[in-house]
Amino acid sequence: MPRSSHKREQLLNAATDLVYRQGFHRTSLADIAKASEVPLGNVYYYFKTKEDIVQAVMERRSHEFLSLFEGWDKLNDPRARLNAFLEMVISISSTLTEHGCPIGSLCQELGKDHPIHASAAAGVLKNTIAWVSQQYTELGLANAQALGTQFVALLQGAILLANTLGDPLILTKQMHYLKNQIETL
Numbered sequence: 482m483p484r485s486s487h488k489r490e491q492l493l494n495a496a497t498d499l500v501y502r503q504g505f506h507r508t509s510l511a512d513i514a515k516a517s518e519v520p521l522g523n524v525y526y527y528f529k530t531k532e533d534i535v536q537a538v539m540e541r542r543s544h545e546f547l548s549l550f551e552g553w554d555k556l557n558d559p560r561a562r563l564n565a566f567l568e569m570v571i572s573i574s575s576t577l578t579e580h581g582c583p584i585g586s587l588c589q590e591l592g593k594d595h596p597i598h599a600s601a602a603a604g605v606l607k608n609t610i611a612w613v614s615q616q617y618t619e620l621g622l623a624n625a626q627a628l629g630t631q632f633v634a635l636l637q638g639a640i641l642l643a644n645t646l647g648d649p650l651i652l653t654k655q656m657h658y659l660k661n662q663i664e665t666l
Contacts, residue, residue: 489527491517496534497541501583504590505535535591539601542584546605550612559616563632563663566613567656570636578649582640609633620666635659
């Protein structure tokens with residue numbers, strides 16, 4: 482059972498930020514301790530291994546996405562929900578361009594040598610596809626699963642290209658493309 486405290490939260494906040502900005506492999510426990518202003522020796526009290534930290538980061542990211550979906554589910558129209566998702570992406574396009582997708586990037590990095598953690602990261606993407614597909618289902622579209630997968634694939638591809646090429650307009654243009662596609666359904 483994970484220990485709960487203010488210091489643990491500081492460590493998790495720092496780890497979430499550093500893993501996103503630097504990647505899992507380039508983030509050391511010393512980096513996390515320094516950024517959280519928690520002595521390095523205390524890190525082990527809250528997290529036994531670096532893998533425990535990345536697991537906690539993934540749980541946090543999963544909860545963040547589920548909270549977003551729950552908030553958007555309060556909107557009456559599936560089109561409005563999908564557009565809210567796209568507006569969120571547009572609103573953080575400069576961050577996504579600079580650092581990539583916090584989930585997609587971690588999936589790629591962990592998939593190479595940490596399959597258990599990669600599976601947890603992939604779970605967030607699977608939940609996203611399921612949520613988007615549900616919106617298409619509510620619009621009465623028979624190919625909702627394929628459309629949901631296509632939506633997330635286009636989103637992830639646009640983030641990757643924007644990040645790789647350092648061009649936020651790529652992301653913004655693709656999100657507007659998706660918005661136009663949604664309006665024509």
